[in-house]
Amino acid sequence: MSHFFFDNKENLVDQAIEGMIRTAGGRLSQLKTPDGQRIVVRTDYDKSRVALLSGGGSGHEPMHIGFVGEGMLTGAIVGDIFASPGVDAILSAIITVTGDAGCLLIVKNYTGDRLNFGLAAEKARALGYQVEMVLVSDDIALPDNPHPRGLAGTILAHKIAGYAAAQGASLQQVAEITRQALNKIATVGLAISSCHLPASNSRERIPTGKSELGMGIHGEHGITTLNTQNSQQLVRTLSEILLEHIGDQRDLLLMVNNLGGCSLLEMALLTQQVLNSPIAQRISYLQGPATLASALDMKGFSLTVLSLDDELLAALTAPVEVSGWSPVYQPTQMNWQPSQPLPPTSTVTPSDNPHTAELLRSACQSLLDSEEQLNTLDSHVGDGDTGSTLATGARFVLKALQEKKLPLDEPPALLRWLGENITTPMGGSGGVLLSLLFSAAAEGCQTEKFLARGLLAGLEQMKKYGGAQPGDRTLIDALQPALEALSQDKPWQQVVASAKQGADSTAQMKKAAAGRSAYLNEDTLKGHKDPGAEAISIVFSALKVD
Numbered sequence: 187m188s189h190f191f192f193d194n195k196e197n198l199v200d201q202a203i204e205g206m207i208r209t210a211g212g213r214l215s216q217l218k219t220p221d222g223q224r225i226v227v228r229t230d231y232d233k234s235r236v237a238l239l240s241g242g243g244s245g246h247e248p249m250h251i252g253f254v255g256e257g258m259l260t261g262a263i264v265g266d267i268f269a270s271p272g273v274d275a276i277l278s279a280i281i282t283v284t285g286d287a288g289c290l291l292i293v294k295n296y297t298g299d300r301l302n303f304g305l306a307a308e309k310a311r312a313l314g315y316q317v318e319m320v321l322v323s324d325d326i327a328l329p330d331n332p333h334p335r336g337l338a339g340t341i342l343a344h345k346i347a348g349y350a351a352a353q354g355a356s357l358q359q360v361a362e363i364t365r366q367a368l369n370k371i372a373t374v375g376l377a378i379s380s381c382h383l384p385a386s387n388s389r390e391r392i393p394t395g396k397s398e399l400g401m402g403i404h405g406e407h408g409i410t411t412l413n414t415q416n417s418q419q420l421v422r423t424l425s426e427i428l429l430e431h432i433g434d435q436r437d438l439l440l441m442v443n444n445l446g447g448c449s450l451l452e453m454a455l456l457t458q459q460v461l462n463s464p465i466a467q468r469i470s471y472l473q474g475p476a477t478l479a480s481a482l483d484m485k486g487f488s489l490t491v492l493s494l495d496d497e498l499l500a501a502l503t504a505p506v507e508v509s510g511w512s513p514v515y516q517p518t519q520m521n522w523q524p525s526q527p528l529p530p531t532s533t534v535t536p537s538d539n540p541h542t543a544e545l546l547r548s549a550c551q552s553l554l555d556s557e558e559q560l561n562t563l564d565s566h567v568g569d570g571d572t573g574s575t576l577a578t579g580a581r582f583v584l585k586a587l588q589e590k591k592l593p594l595d596e597p598p599a600l601l602r603w604l605g606e607n608i609t610t611p612m613g614g615s616g617g618v619l620l621s622l623l624f625s626a627a628a629e630g631c632q633t634e635k636f637l638a639r640g641l642l643a644g645l646e647q648m649k650k651y652g653g654a655q656p657g658d659r660t661l662i663d664a665l666q667p668a669l670e671a672l673s674q675d676k677p678w679q680q681v682v683a684s685a686k687q688g689a690d691s692t693a694q695m696k697k698a699a700a701g702r703s704a705y706l707n708e709d710t711l712k713g714h715k716d717p718g719a720e721a722i723s724i725v726f727s728a729l730k731v732d
Contacts, residue, residue, distance in 0.1 A: 189382035189386075189483065190382055190383070190384040190385070190386075190482075190483075192384050192385075195384050195385050198267075198384060199224065199244045199264070199266055199267065200222075200224070202244070202247075203216060203224055203226060203251065203264070204216075206226070206247075206251050206252070206509075207226065209509075210255075210509060212229065213228065213229060213230070213254075213255050213256075213507060213508075214226055214227070214228065214229065214251070214254055214255070215227060215229050217261075217278065217279070217282055219275075219278055221274065221275075223263070223271070223272075223274065223275035223278055224263065224264045224265070224271065224275065225261060225262075225263050225275055225278060225279045225282070226251045226254055226261060226262050226264070227254065227260060227261035227279070227282070227283055228254055228255055228256070228259075228260055228261065230256065231260045231261070231283050233283070233284070233285025233286070233287070234285060234286075234287060235285075235287050235351050235352070235354065236287045236288055236289065236290055236350075236351040236355065236356070236357050236360045237260040237261070237280075237283045237284045237285070237287070237288070237289040237290070237351075238258070238259045238260045238261075238289075238290050238292065238344070238347050238348055238351055238360075239259065239260060239261050239262070239263065239276070239279055239280065239283070239289060239290070239291050239292070240253070240259055240262055240263075240291070240292040240293070240340070240344060241262045241263035241264055241265075241270075241271050241276065241279075241299075241303075242264065242265065242270060242271070242293075242294055242296070242299050243264070243265050243266065243267060243268040243269045243270060243271075243404070244264050244265065244266060244267045244268070244269075245267040245268050245381070245404075245480070245481065245482045246403060246479055246480055246481065247477075247480055247510075248477065248478065248480075248509060248510025249340060249341060249478065249479045249480070249510065250262035250263075250264055251264065251510075252508060252509045252510025252511075253341065253344045253345075253508050253510050253511060254508060255506060255507045255508035255509070256352075256506060256507040256508075257345075257348050257349065257352055257504060257505060257506030257507065257508070258344050258345055258348035258506050258508050258511065259292075259344055259348060259508075260283045260289075261279050261282075261283050263275050263276050263279050267383065267384065267482070268383075268404045269298070270296070270298035270299045270301075270302045270303075271302060272302060273302050273305045273306045273309070274306075276291075276302060276303055276306035277306040277309050277310055280306060280307075280310045280315060280317060281310065281313070281315070284310070284315050284316075284317070286316075287316075287356070287357060288315070288316030288317065288318065288356075288357035289310070289315065289316065289317050289318075289357070290317075290318050290319070290320065290347060290351075290357060290360050290361055290364070291303050291306075291307055291317065291318070291319040291320070292319075292320055292322065292340065292343050292344060292347060292364070293319055293320070293321055293322065293336070294321075294322050294335065294336025294337075294340055295321045295322060295323040295333055295334060295335055295336045296335060296336065297333075299336075300321065303319060304319065307319050316357055318357055318358070318360075318361040320343065320347075320361055320364050320365050320368060321336070321368075322336035322337075322339055322340045322343050322368060322371075323335065323336055323368070324336060324337050324338070324339030324340075324368065324371045324372055324373040324490065325337050325373055325374070325400070326372045326373065326374050326427065326428070326431045327374045327375065327399060327400025327408060327409050327427070328400055328409050335402060335403075337373040337375065337403060337479060337488060337490070338373050338375075338441055338443040338478055338479040338488050338490045339368065339371035339372070339373050339441075339490050339492075340479060341441070341478045341479055341510075341511075342367065342371055342439075342441070342490070342492055342502070343364050343367065343368055343371075345501060345502055345506070345511070346363060346364055346367045346498065346501045346502070347360050347363070347364040348506065349500070349501035349502075349504050350363045350364070350501065352504075363497075367492065367498060370435070370492055370493045371490060371491070371492045372428060372431050372432060372490065372491055372492075373441075373488050373489065373490040373491075374399075374400065374424050374427050374428060374488065374489055375400065375401065375424075375443070375445060375486055375487060375488030375489070376397050376398060376399045376400065376401065376408065376412070376420060376423075376424065376486055376487070376488075377392070377397065377398055377401045377408075377445060377447075377481075377484050377485055377486025377487075378392060378396070378397045378398075378415050378485050378486060379392055379447065379484065379485040379486075380392065380401065380405040380484060381404075381405050381446065381447070381481045381482035381483055381484040382482065382483055383482070392411070393411075395413070395414070395415055396411050396412060396413055396414070396415065397411070397412045397414065397415050397420060397486075398410070398411050398412070399411075399412055399423070401484070401486060402481075403445065403479065403480075403481040403484070404481065405481065405484065417452070417455055417456055417459055418459050421456060421459040421460050421463050422463055422464065424489050425460065425463040425464050425465035425466075425489070426464060428465055428489060428491050429464060429465055429468075432468075432491060432493065435468070435491075435493040436468050436470075436493070437468070437470045437493060437494045437495075438465070438468045438469050438470060438471075438491045438492065438493055438494065439469075439470070439471045439472070439473060439491065439492045439493075439494050439498075439502065439514060440460065440465070440469045440471070440472050440473070440489065440490070440491055441472075441473040441474055441478065441488075441489070441490035441491075441492075442456065442457045442460060442472070442473070442474035442475040442476070442487065442489060443474060443475075443476065443477070443478045443479055443487060443488045443489075443490065444474075444475060444476065444477040444478075444480065444487055445477075445479075445480055445481045445484040445485070445486040445487055445488060446477060446480035446481055446482050446483045446484050446485075446486075447482075447483040447484050447485035447486070448485055448486070448487055450475075453474070453475035453476075453487065454475060456475065456487055457472075457474065457475045460489065461517055465491075468491075469517065470494060470516065471494065471499070471502075471514050471515065471516055471517075472514070472515060472516070472517045473502075473512055473513070473514045473515075474512055475487075476512035478510065478512060499514075502514045531606045531607065532599075532602055532603070532606060534591075534592070534593045534596075534599050534602075534603050535593060535599075536590050536591055536592060536593060536594075537592075537593045537594055537595035537596060538590075538594055538595060539594040539595040542594040542595070542597075542600070543587060543594050544730070545729055545730075545731070546583060546584075546587055546592075546594075547584065547587060548728045548729055548730065549580075549725045549728060549729060550580035550581075550583050550584045550587075551580070551584075551728070552724050552725055552727070552728035553573075553576045553577055553579075553580040553721065553724070553725065554577050554580050554581070556573060556721070556724050557573035557574060557576070557577040558573060559573065559720075560572045560573030560576065560717045560720060560721055560724075561573035561574055561717075563714060563715060563716075563717040563720055564717040566714040568717065572616070572717040572718060572721065573717070573721075575612055575613070575614060575616045575617070576612075576616070576721055578611050578612055579608055579611055579612040579616075579617065579620070581611075582607070582608070582611040582612075583604070583608075586607075597631055597637055597640075598628045598629075598631040598640075599628070601624045601625070601627045601628035601631060601640070601644075602624070602625065602628035604620070604621075604624040605620075605621045605622070605623075605624035605625030605626075605627075605628060606621070606625070608620050608621050608624065609621045615652075616718075618651075619648050619651075619652050622644070622647045622648045622651055622652070623641070623644040623645060623647065623648045624644060625644070625647075626643050626644035626646070626647035626648075627640045627641045627643060627644030627645075628640070628644075629643070630642070630643030630644060636673070638669060638672040638673035639673050641669050641672075642669050642670070642673055645662070645665060645666060645669060648662070649662060657695065659692045659695040659716050659719075660692075660716055660718055660719065661716065661718030661719045661721065661722050662719075663688045663689065663691060663692050663695075663716065663719050664685045664686075664688035664689040664692075664718075664719035664720070664722035664723050664726075665685070665688070665719075665722045666688070667684040667685065667687065667688045668681050668682075668684045668685035668688065668722065668726055670684070671684040678729075678731040681726060681731075682723075682726045682727050682729075685722055685723045685726040685727070686723045686726075686727065688719060688722075688723070689715055689716070689719040689720045689722065689723035690715065690723075692715050692716040692719045692720075693714060693715045
């Protein structure tokens with residue numbers, strides 16, 4: 187099974203490039219070449235300034251096309267997924283955008299990129315063009331590697347070189363400024379799963395619960411497998427590696443880069459933990475969390491640091507018009523503001539009524555006794571916690587009953603207390619629905635002077651906000667017929683029977699229209715009663731009403 191959205195693997199990259207160009211606000215275009223080479227350039231490039239070209243395999247988006255535009259790259263040459271572009275494509279790009287000011291090639295330190303860009307540079311020089319090349323080798327995860335890989339630090343090289351070129355610096359000056367910056371850039375990353383190639387069914391090689399330090403952005407093996415996926419431990423490990431590498435350097439820019447598969451929630455968590463890690467005191471500026479240099483959908487992240495000076499800070503904070511850049515900013519401390527307190531809940535005067543106390547006790551105990559049964563029912567049609575949620579509410583009420591905190595002799599006050607207090611222990615939609623029922627029932631009791639009709643008024647509020655009606659396969663299918671029978675002064679056994687019939691009927695309903703069951707098909711629901719309706723039936727059966 188493929189983990190990749192695509193139509194035709196053969197033209198996937200070409201279609202993606204077209205999508206990037208058509209959503210760039212007219213800032214980008216593709217060079218029309220006889221061989222259909224993938225060269226994307228600024229529509230406003232100026233040959234009087236140093237041209238900046240970068241590139242490599244696709245699959246690292248927004249690198250490289252996402253950084254083509256004012257203040258950064260003149261153009262980008264891209265190959266197939268994880269494959270370097272060819273020499274002719276690179277040479278064609280150089281010839282098209284380079285004027286007398288010359289061209290700088292920003293190349294990640296991979297064999298294919300070095301060879302193809304290097305040969306293209308030699309051919310361009312032979313044709314009379316001024317061409318320089320800088321290699322990005324910011325990976326420090328493999329300390330003994332004679333050819334450190336180019337990772338997310340490439341983005342900073344694009345920005346620094348772009349600023350220098352925009353200021354009118356010469357080719358030699360732009361190249362030297364970029365090389366000096368690259369000497370101070372270090373990146374380390376890890377992942378808990380590799381990437382998935384289009385149409386590939388390869389199995390995940392990283393065991394569950396482990397992570398791989400230094401995995402390459404093409405899915406290459408890293409330096410070691412770590413026996414944890416704990417984010418705090420992993421962040422600490424990476425920050426210690428960076429600290430050991432940079433020595434006493436301070437005033438750091440920290441880039442937090444998503445390798446493609448992490449959620450925004452995870453990236454926010456990782457960033458927070460970096461800002462509490464051993465390297466935090468050295469960080470003056472932050473970039474991200476953002477996806478800047480990805481590895482398709484690899485579930486991992488990288489940390490990049492650069493020791494700043496005034497010139498580098500000016501370069502990195504200068505405005506640009508590209509789609510992929512994430513602004514550099516100063517992190518702040520956690521901010522707290524006082525909130526307005528909620529209005530106090532209604533005060534109640536505890537009172538005693540043995541009959542009401544026994545009804546409450548029986549109802550709550552029935553929910554405690556059926557916790558596992560209701561959870562099992564819910565596991566077929568929901569998330570398996572209906573019994574536990576109701577049991578939590580039941581324990582809360584029983585505790586208040588035992589501590590004699592309830593106005594047992596005043597039904598409206600008792601219902602109001604339940605409506606105001608039941609949401610906190612229960613949480614979730616179940617607690618809110620019961621709160622609506624009890625709160626509106628309390629008002630109904632005041633108006634109707636009759637408990638059953640008051641509860642029916644509460645049921646109408648529950649239906650209004652919950653969105654369910656009889657027949658929608660919810661607790662209403664048991665509660666409404668039972669309350670209607672009660673309001674009609676039917677014998678109690680008929681009230682109990684109405685609740686049971688309503689609950690049983692949900693097992694035959696083909697479609698749920700509310701709650702988590704609404705996402706399930708007929709075959710999944712068939713034969714399983716709704717757990718909320720069954721809970722209503724259980725409670726009514728447990729009550730002993732004369």
